[in-house]
Amino acid sequence: MPKNKVNPAVGGGVGVGVGGGGGWLDSAERTGADLHLELPVGGSRRAALAEALRAAVRDGRLPSGARLPPYRSLAADLGLARNTVADAYAELVAEGWLTARQGSGTRVAERAAPPAPVRRPRPAGAAPAGPVHDLVPGQPDAGSFPRAGWLSAARRALNEAPNEAFGPGDPRGRIELRRALADYLGRARGVRTDPDRIVVSAGFGHALRLLYGGGVLTGPLAVEAYGLSFHRELLDRAGVPHVPLPIDERGADTTALARLPRVRQVLLTAAHQFPTGGPLHRERRSAAVAWARAGGGLILEDDYDGEFRYDRQPIGSLQGLDPERVVHMGSVSKSLSPALRLGWIVLPEDLVDAVLDAKGEREAWVSVPDQLTLAEFIASGGYDRHVRRMRQRYRGRRDRLTAVLAARAPHVSVSGVAAGLHAVLTLPAGTEAVAVAAARAHGVAVEPLSSFRHPAATQVARDGLVIGYATPPDHAYPAALDALCEALASVAG
Structure with a gap:
């Protein structure tokens, strides 16, 4: 038996590597791809192979249009008789799992996609299921890599x-x-x-x-x-x-x-x-x-x-x-x-x-x-060059944040913006929890300042939000600021 092959008669998973002659997919003929097949111990080898191929199609490991190797190659790799593989292929063609055409080989048949899950409409006024706008600090703009x-x-x-x-x-x-x-x-x-x-x-x-x-x-x-x-x-x-x-x-x-x-x-x-x-x-x-x-x-x-x-x-x-x-x-x-x-x-x-x-x-x-x-x-x-470019971009983000807050949330003071990728919004005393809940209701992910406070700290605590203005992509930033300002309106005065 070739090195690194598993005899299906012993059971367990069978890794099939096909390189050189034959192949799984058009690209696999060049790269030598592997396919893991689970063949149970005992029983009919043809039935076991057919079911293993069905499972590979069902779970997407063999997508529609994927080309299967010639049955002679697969039989050699699995240590099976050629007729066993040929019969398994014929069975799956008859069932509509595979197609076989002259000159095109044996391929996975086109199959209808499973129905999309039904999404229930969200009740009016209910909070979004998850944050739409990410203003959590600590992340650069991933799209600017x-x-x-x-x-x-x-x-x-x-x-x-x-x-x-x-x-x-x-x-x-x-x-x-x-x-x-x-x-x-x-x-x-x-x-x-x-x-x-x-x-x-x-x-x-x-x-x-x-x-x-x-x-x-x-x-x-x-x-x-x-x-x-x-x-x-x-x-x-x-x-x-x-x-x-x-x-x-x-x-x-x-x-x-x-x-x-x-x-x-x-x-x-x-x-x-x-x-x-x-x-x-x-x-x-x-x-x-x-x-x-x-x-x-x-x-x-x-x-x-x-x-x-x-x-x-x-x-x-x-x-x-x-x-x-x-x-x-x-x-x-x-x-x-x-x-x-x-x-x-x-x-x-x-x-x-x-x-x-x-x-x-x-x-x-x-x-x-x-x-x-x-x-x-x-x-x-x-x-x-990248740092200089991002310094200019983040400065523009910072400037837009401070301008929007000055115009729409003048009751909030902004600090810590001479450098870095985040700002601290100082809130009226006793309003931090309200602001976080309002932000969540408007689909905005933010961090309360209190979450960064050492549990043994004795100095007077501040109410505030820590806003990461580098995180959203450029196209989403205006909407994120708009949602943030709507949330901050709940703590005005």
């Missing part, structure tokens, strides 16, 4: 990649990407590093897992009073205690670190606080670095959307103030796409080996072709 530029970079990168790039590799990540990142981060974000101190990750969450889940660092950890609950949950799963730092218009109050004697690490979104939106004031940046130097502390910097600024000069990284006391982490989730799962950790020299040990087996490493493509995309200038 630079497909042509990424494809060109991928072709160049793969054509020029050495053969060893497709071997086991380096747990740090590909040297081409680490070199490109060292250059880009130094030029655009003020990071001071070299390729040997960069470890490629699958994003910020993966970086945090390596540092804490991998045992490189232990808590307790100071975090901002408003931030992503996902990060807090990740720390909880790793058994890391975390305590909140108050947030105001100057960002996190890093002077409070001196009053937390057990804390030796702090996590900050210094360039653009998430979600409240302001940058960390220069005095508080200096205070954080001084605290780390004085007590052997460590600053974890989440640079999640540092490229997107509109009304201010670029704010450099905290890492540039002290590379040995700051771990700088970033990704392309906001600038390109969260689907790429590509990020980086810029480490103090004494943490590199520990992080590499925590990274462990190759299954946790990022795809090498994606790393090579990003390296080429950065080195060729494609990444810079």
Whole structure:
């Protein structure tokens, strides 16, 4: 029996691969496609094959018009007699499952599509079944992914990649990407590093897992009073205690670190606080670095959307103030796409080996072709061009949001819009829940500001909504803003 074939007499699924002569579909004749057939144990082989083919047609694995292999080829692959396959084909032709024409071979017959499910009309005034307009923060415009530029970079990168790039590799990540990142981060974000101190990750969450889940660092950890609950949950799963730092218009109050004697690490979104939106004031940046130097502390910097600024000069990284006391982490989730799962950790020299040990087996490493493509995309200038283009587009989105709200919802104040991909709408006290319910009723998905609040935070809570203005496609954005304003009318005054 040929290698990797399953004898149907033994039962179980039978994988059929046909390449070279014969084939399943016209394209499959060139590629050697497989079809999985479930042939039960025992009984008539002809009946079993016929039923397996019926099932493949019913569930869509063999669509209308699909060409079946000649019965001699299928008989050889399945270890059946030719007459058995020929009889099964004839039975299915007679039943109308297959057609057989001279010169065209045996194909799946055209079959009527199953009836569409009956949709009951929604009662007048009822809320939509799901959100029509997505204004949840944290996502870029998926339709703006630079497909042509990424494809060109991928072709160049793969054509020029050495053969060893497709071997086991380096747990740090590909040297081409680490070199490109060292250059880009130094030029655009003020990071001071070299390729040997960069470890490629699958994003910020993966970086945090390596540092804490991998045992490189232990808590307790100071975090901002408003931030992503996902990060807090990740720390909880790793058994890391975390305590909140108050947030105001100057960002996190890093002077409070001196009053937390057990804390030796702090996590900050210094360039653009998430979600409240302001940058960390220069005095508080200096205070954080001084605290780390004085007590052997460590600053974890989440640079999640540092490229997107509109009304201010670029704010450099905290890492540039002290590379040995700051771990700088970033990704392309906001600038390109969260689907790429590509990020980086810029480490103090004494943490590199520990992080590499925590990274462990190759299954946790990022795809090498994606790393090579990003390296080429950065080195060729494609990444810079894309960021500049999206900066202009998102600025236009931001401007439209603020103009529409000023005209139609003047009772709502807008903040945190000098940079980034989201805005905070401050609501009248006690109206947040009403606003969220009204948004849902108008088909708008939004996030309440309270959902980002640390459960142990003691500062006075604010009522508000966090609006992601980058998420909707261009054609849907005006309707999303219109629905949002209609919802906000319910909390006027």
